[in-house]
Every structure is written in C-alpha cells, then in structure tokens.
Amino acid sequence: xxxxxxxxxxxxxxxxxxxxxxxxxxxxxxxxxxxxxxxxxxxxxxxxxxxxxxxxxxxxxxxxxxxxxxxxxxxxxxxxxxxxxxxxxxxxxxxxxxxxxxxxxxxxxxxxxxxxxxxxxxxxxxxxxxxxxxxxxxxxxxxxxxxxxxxxxxxxxxxxxxxxxxxxxxxxxxxxxxxxxxxxxxxxxxxxxxxxxxxxxxxxxxxxxxxxxxxxxxxxxxxxxxxxxxxxxxxxxxxxxxxxxxxxxxxxxxxxx
DNA sequence: AGAACCGCCTGCTTGC
DNA sequence: TGCAAGCAGGCGGTTC
Numbered sequence: 299x300x301x302x303x304x305x306x307x308x309x310x311x312x313x314x315x316x317x318x319x320x321x322x323x324x325x326x327x328x329x330x331x332x333x334x335x336x337x338x339x340x341x342x343x344x345x346x347x348x349x350x351x352x353x354x355x356x357x358x359x360x361x362x363x364x365x366x367x368x369x370x371x372x373x374x375x376x377x378x379x380x381x382x383x384x385x386x387x388x389x390x391x392x393x394x395x396x397x398x399x400x401x402x403x404x405x406x407x408x409x410x411x412x413x414x415x416x417x418x419x420x421x422x423x424x425x426x427x428x429x430x431x432x433x434x435x436x437x438x439x440x441x442x443x444x445x446x447x448x449x450x451x452x453x454x455x456x457x458x459x460x461x462x463x464x465x466x467x468x469x470x471x472x473x474x475x476x477x478x479x480x481x482x483x484x485x486x487x488x489x490x491x492x493x494x495x496x497x498x499x500x501x502x503x504x505x506x507x508x509x510x511x512x513x514x515x516x517x518x519x520x521x522x523x524x525x526x527x528x529x530x531x532x533x534x535x536x537x538x539x540x541x542x543x544x545x546x547x548x549x550x551x552x553x554x555x
Numbered sequence: 556a557g558a559a560c561c562g563c564c565t566g567c568t569t570g571c
Numbered sequence: 572t573g574c575a576a577g578c579a580g581g582c583g584g585t586t587c
Binding site (some may be wrong): 504543 | 557558559560561563564565566567
Binding site for chain 1 (some may be wrong): 579582
C-alpha cells in the first residue's frame with residue numbers, strides 16, 4: 299500500500315518521464331472515473347506530491363490529482379495493452395501511464411491547481427508549533443493520531459509502526475502523554491525512516507511496485523511491521539500485534555513502554 | 556468538537 | 572477439494 303515514500307518514488311519517476319510532454323489521449327475503463335476531462339492536448343508542466351496524492355500539473359491551470367489508496371499502482375508501458383486491473387490510461391508521445399487498481403479505491407480527479415498548504419508534510423514546511431498546539435493534547439492514541447492526515451500527511455500503517463519502534467514509544471500511549479521533546483524526537487525519526495525508504499524505492503510488503511513494475515527494497519528494513527512473534531532487533535523482546543481502530547499495530551512491548 | 560465506527564472494493568488466506 | 576467467511580486498510584462520511 300503506497301505511503302509517502304512510495305508516492306514520492308512515483309512522483310520522481312513521473313517527473314523524468316512526462317514533464318514537458320503532451321497528453322495525446324486518455325481512455326477510461328472504469329465508470330467510477332468517468333469525470334476525467336480537459337486533459338487531452340495539454341502539456342505536463344510539473345509533477346508534485348501533496349501528502350499521499352500525486353499531482354500532475356497541466357499548462358491549463360488544471361492538475362490531475364491521483365490518490366492510490368490501498369491497491370492503486372501506476373505503470374509505465376510502451377504498449378497500450380491494458381493491465382489486468384487497468385482503470386485508466388494516459389497516453390504520451392513516448393508511452394502510456396496506466397492506473398492498475400484491483401480494489402478500485404484509488405481516485406483520479408481533474409481540478410483547478412490549488413496552492414497546497416505544506417505545513418502537515420514532514421518533508422515540506424512542517425509546522426511543529428501548529429501541530430503541538432492543535433494535536434498534542436488529543437486523547438486518542440499516538441499511533442492513531444500520527445495516521446490522521448489532518449495532523450500529519452503521508453504516514454500510513456507501516457511507517458507509523460516503524461517510526462514508533464525507532465523512538466521506543468508505545469503505540470497505545472495517549473497522544474497527550476508525549477512531551478514536546480518526545481514529539482521533536484518523533485519527527486526527527488520519522489524523517490529518517492521515510493527518507494531511507496525513499497532511497498530504497500519503497501516497501502513492497504504486499505504488491506507495491508514502482509512506475510516500471512519493480513519492487514522496492516525497504517521491506518528488508520522493517521523492524522516490527524509484519525514481524526509478529528519474531529525477536530525485536532533492538533532488545534530481543536517478542537514483537538506483538540494488536541488492533542487499534544480496526545488496524546493492525548505491530549510493536550515490541552519490551553522496548554516500547 | 557472529538558472520537559469511534561462504517562462503507563467503499565476485491566483478491567487472497569484461512570477454516571471447516 | 573471447494574466454498575464461504577474473514578482479512579487487508581486510507582479516507583470521507585456518519586453517528587454518538
């Protein structure tokens with residue numbers, strides 16, 4: 299499932315491939331996406347990331363906003379043979395982009411290009427002061443809070459578990475019990491974990507692939523996610539899995555107090 | 556207002 | 572072996 303590092307990987311690959319290129323044609327295979335228009339004949343001027351969204355900016359003040367949700371995947375193909383779960387195709391002079399998405403959760407919208415507020419994105423102008431003021435007093439668990447995109451954009455289940463393990467914070471602790479120093483430590487670790495994953499082209503735990511259908515390498519770096527019953531690499535404790543808000547949380551009860 | 560839960564979806568795994 | 576139930580979960584919407 300694509301989170302910030304996976305989306306960032308795609309954006310970087312798209313930038314190289316389609317910036318300055320014109321959209322020659324589009325084809326929609328899924329009625330859920332039928333509202334795509336004002337694309338054909340326009341040139342891509344930039345590819346940006348907003349949280350987990352991919353923003354393909356066009357020369358007509360519009361942009362294609364793509365959110366891959368759970369199982370969405372963008373694939374670059376020279377030929378125009380629809381992949382098995384293809385939902386949309388964008389054709390460029392040098393090849394095609396397909397959205398391949400078995401569960402059909404992904405969204406594609408063409409909207410007026412908006413100036414995004416990057417204050418929730420830890421890779422942009424993340425605003426710690428505003429975060430502390432608005433969210434550090436919340437009663438919900440720290441894990442649930444950091445996955446709330448109104449608080450922090452880009453962290454999903456896998457990286458939430460990994461970052462909390464890195465800073466030895468128990469995922470069930472109420473967010474309000476963390477000190478300012480804890481949060482500073484947390485965001486520092488978040489950057490390290492996410493940046494490392496970007497250099498590894500993401501985490502291919504189930505079916506993540508980059509634009510060229512290649513797997514990432516970050517799954518080999520995971521310390522707790524999907525490691526239930528295994529030994530903690532930091533302290534030798536046994537990794538546990540619990541449910542928080544219907545989602546699996548993996549952590550080490552010995553070193554994450 | 557904040558917190559918890561639901562529905563969207565379908566391929567894969569599990570259990571009888 | 573076969574089929575149904577359960578699971579995966581980001582996020583917008585609804586409810587309490």
